Amino acid sequence: MDPIDLDRLLPAVWQANAAGDVRALLSLIREIAPPVADVERMSISETLATMRDLGILLGSVKRNGAEPVSEISTLEEVLRLLAQRSGLIPRDTIHHYIRWNPTGRRERMYTGLPMERLLMAAVRISLPRLSDAVDLCVVLDSADAGDLTFALAANELAALVGAMEHSIDTVLAGVTPEFFARTMRPFFEEIRVGDEVYLGPAAAHVPLSVVDLLVWACDHGGDEYLEFADDSVVYGLEHWKPLHGKWRRTTSLVTRVTEELKRCLPDETLSLGLYASAEALCRTMRSLMVFRGKHLTIARKAYAADIGLYELGSGGGSVAMLEAITDATRATSTLLRRSVTTHLKDLG
Ligand code: HEM
Incomplete structure (x- = not known):
């Protein structure tokens, strides 16, 4: 339009x-x-x-x-x-800039430059998939860990969250930290509307935190990530707000699956549903870890003193916060993977 x-x-x-x-x-x-x-x-x-x-x-x-x-x-x-x-x-918001923006000649951009197009293309890969992942999380939240329904949804979730790896690879291949820091970042500065300030269309506002809350972060995310997630809710779609509220105070899928694994006695055959669920969650956590490791590398470069123009990212967080989130993601991924391998070993 x-x-x-x-x-x-x-x-x-x-x-x-x-x-x-x-x-x-x-x-x-x-x-x-x-x-x-x-x-x-x-x-x-x-x-x-x-x-x-x-x-x-x-x-x-x-x-x-x-x-x-x-x-x-x-x-x-x-x-x-x-x-x-x-x-x-x-x-x-990021939804206007990416999701509701046509591609090609009519693509709304700040600069018209090829690197801006590539940065947008990177977010185009993950934004719709993460939005689908939020819907899938609703299914996962109401299924029993280990059921086939849970396993099927968890496998689909792994595929959708895997898009974050493709997003960051697209950036690494085509967008320099200098271009982001010097040319793009200033367009995402906050603006004042009345008594409030609103951040620009930051990639940090893709609904990853909504998905993360249910998957692992509500009980493993750490205060800094939870605070960032709370601050980011206003930049999301209206129907995600109650989900954020609910998943902020729940038991994560990682905890549910880990506890289910613990309940399985060593001599009891692990059900197909439980094994498939645990393995899909491991893959989801691994994708998050890979995304965050690469993302942190580029963020450190773009916000280094010799290149960066700002202390904080366009989403209002710092590189130190990214480090904390990356560490928590890695620790949770390791915990889950250990829990699965222990049980497989017990089963011989
Ligand atoms: C040159 C490119 C990029 C740089 C320099 C960069 C930098 C940053 C920084 C400094 C933060 C801290 C919070 C904030 O924004 O205020 C952040 C957060 C975030 N960024 Fe990026 N980013 C880049 C590209 C992307 C892309 C392509 C995506 C993919 C959708 C992405 C997704 C996120 C997410 C989801 C967060 C929230 C924290 C997390 O979940 O780990 N970023 N980014």
């Missing part, structure tokens, strides 16, 4: 960003921002496309040193109404 006519103006956005021309960017917003009355008549899809397109300009203005809503005060009411109509925050 092109409800506010951005298609024809995309090259002008890229030109203004290349030139650091904040006045041109503000003029573009004044030209295309819809009046409140138009937003009231929009379908939900049109509100999402409108927020996506305004979002590219909001991030561009901020990157060039101005607060968009302070510069154009009428924007606040428009952003708030768009937010209210869609159940999302009053600015664009």
Whole structure:
């Protein structure tokens, strides 16, 4: 959809960003921002496309040193109404920038540069799959660890979460830490809307923390990760919020499967369902570990003192936080793997 006519103006956005021309960017917003009355008549899809397109300009203005809503005060009411109509925050999110953004000639981008396209392609691999993984977690949460239903869903989950490895490999192959740090990161800076500030469309807001909570993090994640997960909820879809609340206070799938394994007596044959479930969870944890190991390497480079421009990542967390999450992921993965091998050994 092109409800506010951005298609024809995309090259002008890229030109203004290349030139650091904040006045041109503000003029573009004044030209295309819809009046409140138009937003009231929009379908939900049109509100999402409108927020996506305004979002590219909001991030561009901020990157060039101005607060968009302070510069154009009428924007606040428009952003708030768009937010209210869609159940999302009053600015664009990773879902607007990636999931609800067409590919090819019409792809909404800040720079138009090939490396931005590759960075977006990397997130395009995992975002829809992780969103599917959240739905699958609902199935897993209500199944008994060891049942065939649980095993089937756990195997599908392993495949979906495996997409995180492909995402980070895409970045490693095509996006330099310098490009991320110097060119892209400034577009994701927070903007002020009224009394609140909202972060930009950060890859850190893919719903991995929602999935992680149920899989392992609610009881193995550590305070730093849980706090980050709580802070990130507002950037997700509305129907994920109650799931986050529920899975924040549950027993993780890793714990459920480990306890089920313990209940199996050494001389009792491990059921097919339980073995398949445990093995699929091991693979899921392994993918998370591989993703986080590679991701940490690139994050360290992009936020190193000689390259980075900011202390914190676009999702509001630090590299030290990533280290803590990576350590906790590795420890949980090892714990689960040990528990499975011990039982297999006991069974001879
Ligand atoms: C050059 C590319 C990248 C850099 C430099 C980078 C850097 C960072 C940093 C510093 C954080 C800490 C929290 C924050 O953002 O405030 C973070 C978090 C995160 N990033 Fe990235 N990132 C990159 C690409 C990606 C990609 C392609 C994905 C895939 C979807 C991704 C997914 C995540 C996730 C899920 C988190 C939350 C913490 C976690 O789950 O481990 N990042 N990233």
